[in-house]
Amino acid sequence: MSGLLLIQPRLEDIAGQPILRPLPSAKCRSVGPFVFFDHMLEQAYPADSGMNINQHPHIGLSTLTYLFEGALQHKDSLGSDQLVQAGDVSWMTAGRAVAHVERTPAALWQQPTRLHGLQVWLALPQTEEQGEPSYSHHPAASLPRSKAMGVAIILIAGNGFCLQSPVPVRSPTVYAELKLQTGASLMIPAEHRERALYLIDGEATLEEDDLPLQGLAVLPEGEALTLSASSECHLVLIGGEPLGPRRMFWNFVASDPALLEQAKQRWHAGDWPQVPGEQQRIELPTVGRVKPA
Numbered sequence: 001m002s003g004l005l006l007i008q009p010r011l012e013d014i015a016g017q018p019i020l021r022p023l024p025s026a027k028c029r030s031v032g033p034f035v036f037f038d039h040m041l042e043q044a045y046p047a048d049s050g051m052n053i054n055q056h057p058h059i060g061l062s063t064l065t066y067l068f069e070g071a072l073q074h075k076d077s078l079g080s081d082q083l084v085q086a087g088d089v090s091w092m093t094a095g096r097a098v099a100h101v102e103r104t105p106a107a108l109w110q111q112p113t114r115l116h117g118l119q120v121w122l123a124l125p126q127t128e129e130q131g132e133p134s135y136s137h138h139p140a141a142s143l144p145r146s147k148a149m150g151v152a153i154i155l156i157a158g159n160g161f162c163l164q165s166p167v168p169v170r171s172p173t174v175y176a177e178l179k180l181q182t183g184a185s186l187m188i189p190a191e192h193r194e195r196a197l198y199l200i201d202g203e204a205t206l207e208e209d210d211l212p213l214q215g216l217a218v219l220p221e222g223e224a225l226t227l228s229a230s231s232e233c234h235l236v237l238i239g240g241e242p243l244g245p246r247r248m249f250w251n252f253v254a255s256d257p258a259l260l261e262q263a264k265q266r267w268h269a270g271d272w273p274q275v276p277g278e279q280q281r282i283e284l285p286t287v288g289r290v291k292p293a
Contacts, residue, residue: 003220004209009039017043017051017115022198022216024248031218032194032240033171035061035253036121039198039214042069045113050104055281057272058094059263060129060246060253062170065090066156066177067117068200071108076100077273080135086117087140089156091167093124097263098133099275118236123246124170126255133273142166150184150229153177158240160191173240180204180229188225188237195219195239202233211235250285 009022023037024030045051051072065072067086074082074090077099084090092100104113124131144163145154155163158173165175174192180202188195188206196218199211205228211217219225219239227235246253252263266272268284 003223004206005218006212007216007218008212009215012038014038015051015053016049017041020214028196028216028218030123030194030242030246031196031216031238032192033122033169033173033243034120034175034196034238034240035123035246035248037198037216037238038119039200040115040117040119042116043114045104045115047111048109050109050113051115052103053101053282055099055101055275055278056251057097057099057263057267058092058251058253059097059259060094060124060255061121062091062093062124063100063119063121064157064167064175065102065117065119067115070113070115070117071105072102072115073105074100074102074135074137075275075278076133076135077275078133078135079276080137082135082137084137085140087143087154089138089143089165089167091136091138091157093131093134093168093170095124095128095131095133097266097273099273099281101275101278120175120238121253122169122171122173123243123253125243128170129254129259136168138165138167150181151186152179153186156236160189160237169240171241171243174237175239176237178227178235178237180227180233180235182229182231185226185228188219188227190222190224192239193221193241195237197227198236198238200234200236203230204228204233204235205230
């Protein structure tokens with residue numbers, strides 16, 4: 001099939017948690033509003049350990065954490081202190097400034113735990129980049145889903161497949177978890193301008209093309225395409241309306257590079273909203289440049 005762009009993710013490590021990151025890449029800076037995509041690989045933590053990402057800042061984006069296995073504690077400078085379990089959506093909109101912490105819940109540190117999931121960043125429309133920050137938690141039971149003919153769909157955010165998620169996205173978006181039994185098929189509609197599939201597990205084809213395992217396949221615009229399962233498989237679909245060029249430095253996203261510079265100076269100087277009860281923080285990187293997203 002012509003027009004299918006395949007992106008091989010790079011392997012990263014964040015506080016001991018292995019991550020595959022296909023977005024952003026040199027081949028593709030964004031898909032719809034999605035400017036960042038992290039696959040937190042399946043990880044077993046022994047007792048007295050876990051994931052621990054200390055206080056760090058964001059501007060100009062919304063973060064969405066969605067776990068397949070395990071749990072995280074989300075804390076932020078708005079005063080949120082939320083247990084996020086597998087299947088829940090943790091949705092934080094940074095606006096002009098927010099800080100947060102994500103870690104294995106304290107109650108679980110005394111026992112072996114496992115973690116597997118995704119975190120994505122969605123750029124904000126220019127009119128909302130400097131808006132008020134906010135946080136909302138959406139339990140698994142609140143997410144719409146469908147199941148028929150060997151295909152199970154959970155609409156994580158946005159709209160698609162005749163479903164509408166309660167997550168308050170800021171622009172046209174689709175973010176869906178797909179599970180197909182062997183031999184099942186699903187039409188991926190062209191209801192969103194930009195779309196991409198990420199195969200988490202199993203074997204699947206899109207039209208006549210094999211999808212790469214743990215790789216991002218960016219779909220051509222305007223075409224409805226048939227996804228077929230060669231084995232039991234697990235995928236996510238992301239996409240939506242593009243928001244235009246964005247610049248990215250570290251945890252900051254903005255359409256105006258001046259906003260990135262202001263955020264860097266403020267965080268370095270300690271002029272930033274703080275997460276209640278948190279003393280440790282991740283310092284501003286000393287190297288790097290502002291990158292387009």
